[in-house]
Structures are given as structure tokens and as C-alpha cells.
Amino acid sequence: MTTMRDVAERAGVSTATVSFVINGTKRVAPDTHARIVQAMDELGFRRNVLARALASRRTRIIALLSPVLDHRIGRTGMSIVTSAAVAASDRGYRLVLSPVSNDGREMKELLTDGLLDGVLLMEVQMDDQRVQKLTELGGTFALIGRTKDPSQLAYADIDFDRTVAEGLDYLVGLGHRQIALVLGQQEGTSLAGYGPYVRTEAAFREGMAARGLDPIVTSTEPSQRGGMSIVDTLLEETPGLTAIMVLNEDAAPGIVSRLAEVGRPVPLSASVLSIATTPALGAMSHPVLSTMNVPEVELGEHGVAALIDQLEGTMKELPQVLIPCTLQIEGTTGPAPAL
Amino acid sequence: MTTMRDVAERAGVSTATVSFVINGTKRVAPDTHARIVQAMDELGFRRNVLARALASRRTRIIALLSPVLDHRIGRTGMSIVTSAAVAASDRGYRLVLSPVSNDGREMKELLTDGLLDGVLLMEVQMDDQRVQKLTELGGTFALIGRTKDPSQLAYADIDFDRTVAEGLDYLVGLGHRQIALVLGQQEGTSLAGYGPYVRTEAAFREGMAARGLDPIVTSTEPSQRGGMSIVDTLLEETPGLTAIMVLNEDAAPGIVSRLAEVGRPVPLSASVLSIATTPALGAMSHPVLSTMNVPEVELGEHGVAALIDQLEGTMKELPQVLIPCTLQIEGTTGPAPAL
Known part of the structure; x- marks a missing residue:
């Protein structure tokens, strides 16, 4: 099996530099980066997500929870899911779609099996038992939507x-x-x-x-x-x-x-x-x-950002974003008639 | 850290029996199963997906690829995705939603990073470059849809x-x-x-x-x-x-x-x-x-089954399922008029 040391020798850099590239932990000069990637390709070195995850205790996998067992996602829901998947991918994360029930009974298993860095919730209810469970369990999470009192929560929602x-x-x-x-x-x-x-x-x-x-x-x-x-x-x-x-x-x-x-x-x-x-x-x-x-796109993006910013500790304050809907005037509105 | 041996001692069973429960590799009598789960809870033993995956070389994670970067999933698409997520979960797998482009250029990275056991494709085209890439790379996959000549492929599609x-x-x-x-x-x-x-x-x-x-x-x-x-x-x-x-x-x-x-x-x-x-x-x-x-539900279920059956080697022949749409007569059809 090819090791990081093999890659380092081939690229003429230190093992530490190879590690920076593999784990994305530090910026490396573009030409050095290219040389390392080329060496990895030539040697058939596979960046093994699992090994990296075990070493770093981070999997870069987040779950999108939607209570799909009880209630079908509406038509607008899919664009939000799609946008969240793209936004996660852009930041080097993978989005798992986890069907859970509204009462949050699967939450503990989700959080304790070691696979997920954090979770994103959709179709949030005013009193959401999933949010209560997540808070009790101490998981990192963000909402697309809001509960009745979301002041201590990270969220992106419609204004x-x-x-x-x-x-x-x-x-x-x-x-x-x-x-x-x-x-x-x-x-x-x-x-x-x-x-x-x-x-x-x-x-x-x-x-x-x-x-x-x-x-x-x-x-x-x-x-x-x-x-x-x-x-x-x-x-x-x-x-x-x-x-x-x-x-x-x-x-x-x-x-x-x-x-x-x-x-x-x-x-x-x-x-x-x-x-x-x-x-x-x-x-x-x-x-x-x-x-x-x-x-839709903004909600997916900001929801993912609200979660990942917490995970990476890059936020200055708790992410709480409200975005209004945009007016599109078509054929069903006009001046009030004189009745 | 709590080990399987600690759990075995507490539950009064062998370490092997604990392993059967954790890995789901063998059926264990219900009362023994309950005793082991209780012991794990009491000891705070966490079934670590990553450690298990590294040991077994299986992650039980599958990806659903949809070319969402180029083309928004239609309204029927979401029910299929939801059903696939539920079906995967029922079989102990997790479904990652992976946005990829139609030309399949991200395919190699997806397959070689060690995270995925297999992939499921949606919105399949007659000549699908993603299918070509997957075949070249030797990945395990199944289609919801079909290519022009799907005789050697596993799929579930509308008849x-x-x-x-x-x-x-x-x-x-x-x-x-x-x-x-x-x-x-x-x-x-x-x-x-x-x-x-x-x-x-x-x-x-x-x-x-x-x-x-x-x-x-x-x-x-x-x-x-x-x-x-x-x-x-x-x-x-x-x-x-x-x-x-x-x-x-x-x-x-x-x-x-x-x-x-x-x-x-x-x-x-x-x-x-x-x-x-x-x-x-x-x-x-x-x-x-x-x-x-x-x-929709059947397509999601059969698509997931077509993939997991391959992964687990439980199939007798290549899964190829065609399901017709069902007629629902409402208000827009009636006897032909005499014109």
C-alpha cells in the first residue's frame, strides 16, 4: 500500500506537507499542491476518508433530517435539499438524507454512532421534539426553519x-x-x-x-x-x-x-x-x-453554512439568518375593482 | 473507553455474541439482544460506525447520484429520493445525496475515497456518461431508469x-x-x-x-x-x-x-x-x-434493493425490474365525441 511518505518522496516535499493537502488543514502553495496531487495519482494513493476521519475524529458527513416517514416533502422542499447537497459538497462535506420521525426517537442512534459531524433539520415545527432531543444529547445542529423560541439556535428561515x-x-x-x-x-x-x-x-x-x-x-x-x-x-x-x-x-x-x-x-x-x-x-x-x-437556494446554502460554521468554529456569532420571499408579479393580481 | 468485552461481561454473554449484535452479522435471541443493548446503554458503549467500517471494509453508505447541477429534479423525483432513503435505512444503510454533473467527472473521486459501498443513479440518459465511468472504474451501482442497452446493468425503471x-x-x-x-x-x-x-x-x-x-x-x-x-x-x-x-x-x-x-x-x-x-x-x-x-415508492425501493442485493451478494440474478404506471381515471377523459 502506498503511504504518505511515498507520496512525499515522489513529490519532493515533507510528509507534513502531504498531510496538509490530504486533510485540508493548511494552505499549500498552488504548484506544490499540484505536484502532490500528481504524485498521488501516479502512485495510486487513495485518500481514505475513513482513515482520515478516525484520525481527525471528524467525518465531514452531515445529515439532513426530514420527517419523511410522517409527511411528504412538499414541492419546494426538493430545491432546498438539492441546494443543501451542493453547498455541502462545495465545502468538502457530504450530505446524508436521513428519514426520521417527528418525535425524534431515532436521534440518539444518529448522534452516537460516530458517523455524523452534525445535523440539519427541515420542516421544523414550533414545538419540535427533534430539536429538544438534539439539545439534550448535545449534538451540533442547525435548522432550516425555526421553533417557537429559536433565540439560542442556529437557523436559516424565511422572513x-x-x-x-x-x-x-x-x-x-x-x-x-x-x-x-x-x-x-x-x-x-x-x-x-x-x-x-x-x-x-x-x-x-x-x-x-x-x-x-x-x-x-x-x-x-x-x-x-x-x-x-x-x-x-x-x-x-x-x-x-x-x-x-x-x-x-x-x-x-x-x-x-x-x-x-x-x-x-x-x-x-x-x-x-x-x-x-x-x-x-x-x-x-x-x-x-x-x-x-x-x-430555496439561499435557504439550503445558509442552512448548511449555519451548521458547518459551528462545526469548524469559524463563526463570530450564532448564525441566524432570515430571508424574505421575492415578489414575482404575473397574471392574477391587479388594481382593486370598484365593486 | 468501554470495550465489547466490558459489554459482554455485563450482559453475561460471549464477546462474539456482542459482536453479532453490533455488526448485525447473526441473529441473536430477542432476550439476549435486549440484555446486550441494555448493557451497552448502561456502559455508554458507542457502536462506532467508522471503526466497524474499517474492520469490515464496508461502510454501509450508498450514494444517490442525481445530476442536480445541470437539471433540477422534477416533482416526482423527490418521492423517489424519499422512498430510497427509507428503503436504505430499513436495510441498515445510509443514503448520501451526491450532486454530480451529467458527464460523470466527479465519479472517480466518489468511488476511490473509501466512503461509499456503492452508488444509485437517477435521471439516467440513454447514453449516460456516468454509467460509462462507473463501469470503467469497476464500482458497484444500480440505476433508477435505464440506458439504451441496459442488459448488463442492475436497474429499476418504469415499464x-x-x-x-x-x-x-x-x-x-x-x-x-x-x-x-x-x-x-x-x-x-x-x-x-x-x-x-x-x-x-x-x-x-x-x-x-x-x-x-x-x-x-x-x-x-x-x-x-x-x-x-x-x-x-x-x-x-x-x-x-x-x-x-x-x-x-x-x-x-x-x-x-x-x-x-x-x-x-x-x-x-x-x-x-x-x-x-x-x-x-x-x-x-x-x-x-x-x-x-x-x-415512486416502488422505484425507490427496488432501486435500493438492486444495489444492496449486489453489495451483499444475496441476488440470484442481475436485478432488473420494470414497473408500469397505474391508471387513475379522473375528470379529463371520457367517451370519444362524435365530431
Whole structure:
């Protein structure tokens, strides 16, 4: 078997320098680096991750935990996962996708088997038992999302306050005054206490009050049918309604098509703004939905950075990043109609 | 540090028996198993994956390669990934999500760094450079999908022949004779030579010919707009067209809505069947799309099994599994109209 010493001799450098290159522990001049890599190639030297990991007590493997056993990742979820995998790879880490249940019962095994340097959590709930378990066990972790009180935690999340405020600024600027918020149904599902709903509702109530307007908040089944039925309910209760903000991407197309059926077609007679969603999904509606898009790539990147910065001790303060959704105006929003 | 011997003494068993439990190499009576696990807990013995991996030369880590740098995983992709992660976990393996490019240039590093036991490929192309690289390098791998000639490869894929045949049986049974197939646009994109398109087109041409019918095959941009424009093109060229089979889930809703606009509403005046897609996506269309659903969970499970069976030498023959999509009749298909 080829050793580091063989590589060092071939490249004409010290064994320590070879070790710096293999372990990435110290910067080496580019031409020296190239010479060492060439020597390793010529000698068939394999950088064995395991041996290195045992020596350094670091594996450079992190796990992304998603409660996939209980709840399927939504459509926006995949872009976040992809972006996290790329960001981890860029920093020399590997991302393991670990299916765990919401109650966190597999957490201890994950942390104590010696494979993982740290874990990243997705689909975080307000009271998240996985976070409690990780904290108890003393593991290094970061969240994509936030718990109810995340002040002592590392996280990257959507800035729901700014997202809702910018959405309301846009709709109110178009003259809308009677605006409803439609969430996804959450009682009795694994989404009960789901952070995005809780934070969006709070921001909406506050934002409407700050603008001297009455908030209308409701929820419906995440489906075409759910979207259609909530339009009937809303218009019966509030005939003067002119705009609907939707945090329920599966129901948004149904809202748009039902509005047309009851003689309130968008964008002329009503406006629909689908928030925390993806443009690809908006493009499937007709007309194309105006959306506020989840910063998927940024969430994946900042989530990974929040974890790795802790692992490498390179952070100055606890990483806590909030990123607002970006407004994309398409065919379902327009000036408030004179009813 | 606690050793296996300490655990063995505490549990009153031999060190070999402790090893069977730790490495999962042999079945141990349930009460003995429980006693050993309790002893490990009490002594704080940590089953160290790395030490075990170095000893056995197996890490029980497999990678799922998806060319995410070039092409975003589609909506069906995520369920396959999730199912693969669960299936791997059930067999005591961990699934690493490795972003690699289509040309397979990172393949050598992946295989030679000692971390992975094997790799699973997704979004396989007819001529897939990653497969060539893996074959050259002698790595153990399996495909979710297939190359042009997969006879020597382990894979799990959609049975496009049976899917198209069952779809045609259904449409022809409803009286449709002039049937078009709409694919996604592929030239000049990373989907050029994408297996599902190639196989579906071949099966469609063959199936139509076998039924004495003329095949109409076209493609369009994967969007609402793409779906709408292809309806105009198709009806101009074939006014007697009554049914459209779609392998382009992002365009399907646009096809349905444009048909209504030009006076050919589904299901009364035309039928639309979206194939190799998910019911969740079909439910976003209005009326809800009739679909042939990708067997996502089965593909993930069989793909993982095809890989792990090779790794563990438990297979009798090369695992090659084809699974058809399942027909779900909803609101966009019905008897052929008398035009």
C-alpha cells in the first residue's frame, strides 16, 4: 500500500506537507499542491476518508433530517435539499438524507454512532421534539426553519414578517382593502403548529391592523377542491373581498378558477397572490399566478453554512439568518375593482 | 473507553455474541439482544460506525447520484429520493445525496475515497456518461431508469411499454381513434436523449400501429404556455383529434384549459391523459386530470434493493425490474365525441 511518505518522496516535499493537502488543514502553495496531487495519482494513493476521519475524529458527513416517514416533502422542499447537497459538497462535506420521525426517537442512534459531524433539520415545527432531543444529547445542529423560541439556535428561515409586509404593501398599493389570508388546513395533521402558518398568520394580522384594515384569516384543504370551496365561503361572508393572499400552493389554482366561475375573474375583478411558493407551480395556473417565491437556494446554502460554521468554529456569532420571499408579479393580481 | 468485552461481561454473554449484535452479522435471541443493548446503554458503549467500517471494509453508505447541477429534479423525483432513503435505512444503510454533473467527472473521486459501498443513479440518459465511468472504474451501482442497452446493468425503471399500452387500451376503449402524444421539449437541453421520452415515443408508435391507427407525436415547452400553444398546433393539423396522451406534466394543465377556450372542453369534446406523473399534480388541474401515476415508492425501493442485493451478494440474478404506471381515471377523459 502506498503511504504518505511515498507520496512525499515522489513529490519532493515533507510528509507534513502531504498531510496538509490530504486533510485540508493548511494552505499549500498552488504548484506544490499540484505536484502532490500528481504524485498521488501516479502512485495510486487513495485518500481514505475513513482513515482520515478516525484520525481527525471528524467525518465531514452531515445529515439532513426530514420527517419523511410522517409527511411528504412538499414541492419546494426538493430545491432546498438539492441546494443543501451542493453547498455541502462545495465545502468538502457530504450530505446524508436521513428519514426520521417527528418525535425524534431515532436521534440518539444518529448522534452516537460516530458517523455524523452534525445535523440539519427541515420542516421544523414550533414545538419540535427533534430539536429538544438534539439539545439534550448535545449534538451540533442547525435548522432550516425555526421553533417557537429559536433565540439560542442556529437557523436559516424565511422572513415571514417581511414577506407578508411586502405582499400587503403591494396589494394595498393596488387599492385593495378587504384582503383575506388562506392557509392550509393543519389541525389533526402532522402540520399542526407548522411554523410558516403560525408566523404568516401573526404577520398578516399585525400588518392589516397597522394599515387600519380588518384581517380575514381562514384555511382550506390543500387541493383544487379546497381552493374552490373556500372562495364560496369567503365571498358569502365578505362580498366586498377583492384580494386573497394564499399560503397553500395546492389550493391557489382552485381559488383562481372558482373566482372566474362565480363571475369574479382575476385580475380584473379580484387578485390572488400565492406566497412562499415556486414560480414553476405558479406557471401551471391560468392565468399564471403572481407569487412570492421561497428563496430555496439561499435557504439550503445558509442552512448548511449555519451548521458547518459551528462545526469548524469559524463563526463570530450564532448564525441566524432570515430571508424574505421575492415578489414575482404575473397574471392574477391587479388594481382593486370598484365593486 | 468501554470495550465489547466490558459489554459482554455485563450482559453475561460471549464477546462474539456482542459482536453479532453490533455488526448485525447473526441473529441473536430477542432476550439476549435486549440484555446486550441494555448493557451497552448502561456502559455508554458507542457502536462506532467508522471503526466497524474499517474492520469490515464496508461502510454501509450508498450514494444517490442525481445530476442536480445541470437539471433540477422534477416533482416526482423527490418521492423517489424519499422512498430510497427509507428503503436504505430499513436495510441498515445510509443514503448520501451526491450532486454530480451529467458527464460523470466527479465519479472517480466518489468511488476511490473509501466512503461509499456503492452508488444509485437517477435521471439516467440513454447514453449516460456516468454509467460509462462507473463501469470503467469497476464500482458497484444500480440505476433508477435505464440506458439504451441496459442488459448488463442492475436497474429499476418504469415499464413504459406497458404504461403506454394500458393508456392506449383505455383511450381506444372509449372510442378514440385520432390520438396524439405530447412530449416535453428536449433538444438542446440536458434532457436530450432522456430515456422516458425515447421509450414512450417508441411504445406509442408501435401501439398505435398495432391498433391500425396513425400515431401523431409532438413536443412542447414544459409550461402552461407550452400546453396552450400545442393545442392550437395540433387542432390546426388534425381537426379530428379527440384524445391527447401527455408526457409533460407541466404542460398538461395548459392543454386542458386551452381545449376549453377553443370550444373543445374536456371530457365532453376531448380527452387528456397525463402519463408518468403524480396525482398531486393532477389534482391541481381543473377538472382534475386523469393520470397514469409513477410508482415512486416502488422505484425507490427496488432501486435500493438492486444495489444492496449486489453489495451483499444475496441476488440470484442481475436485478432488473420494470414497473408500469397505474391508471387513475379522473375528470379529463371520457367517451370519444362524435365530431
